[in-house]
Amino acid sequence: MTFIARCVLTAGLFAAMTAPAFAGDIDVKDAWARARAEGARAGAAYITVMNSGKEADALVAAASPVADVVELHEHRHNNGVMEMRPVGEMALPPGEPVTLKPGGLHIMLIGLRQTLTEGSSFPLTLTFRTAPPVSVTVKVLSVAAMGPGK
Numbered sequence: 375m376t377f378i379a380r381c382v383l384t385a386g387l388f389a390a391m392t393a394p395a396f397a398g399d400i401d402v403k404d405a406w407a408r409a410r411a412e413g414a415r416a417g418a419a420y421i422t423v424m425n426s427g428k429e430a431d432a433l434v435a436a437a438s439p440v441a442d443v444v445e446l447h448e449h450r451h452n453n454g455v456m457e458m459r460p461v462g463e464m465a466l467p468p469g470e471p472v473t474l475k476p477g478g479l480h481i482m483l484i485g486l487r488q489t490l491t492e493g494s495s496f497p498l499t500l501t502f503r504t505a506p507p508v509s510v511t512v513k514v515l516s517v518a519a520m521g522p523g524k
């Protein structure tokens with residue numbers, strides 16, 4: 375390693391140690407959910423997350439007053455059967471939008487406390503590994519919607 379390279383590396387480490395905790399630069403848009411029939415026990419919410427910072431981050435939790443439990447889920451094929459299961463976190467690589475959608479990553483709403491009626495909306499708070507929490511308003515679309523504007 376050259377002397378100059380070592381100096382740059384040392385300066386970088388110093389900056390990383392003295393700068394405030396990386397706050398991230400997270401934008402959440404297009405928060406939506408499918409309408410659910412009255413009495414339905416579960417639903418799902420979808421968002422698009424853009425990490426415009428330089429470091430990887432991750433969505434680690436979500437919460438909403440409309441459900442008893444909110445979990446981060448993925449769908450995957452298992453011997454030809456589509457099943458879903460909780461994931462510990464959703465990776466948010468820098469510079470790449472991550473879109474949650476039916477059949478893929480989703481935010482599972484378990485134990486619905488209210489009917490998700492088309493045209494209504496509800497709050498959702500997202501917790502990230504590094505960035506500060508973000509609260510969004512989720513729009514309830516039709517029962518078969520595939521996303522906003524579709």
Ligand SMILES: [Cu+2]
Pocket residue numbers: 418447448458459480481482
């Ligand atoms: Cu699920």
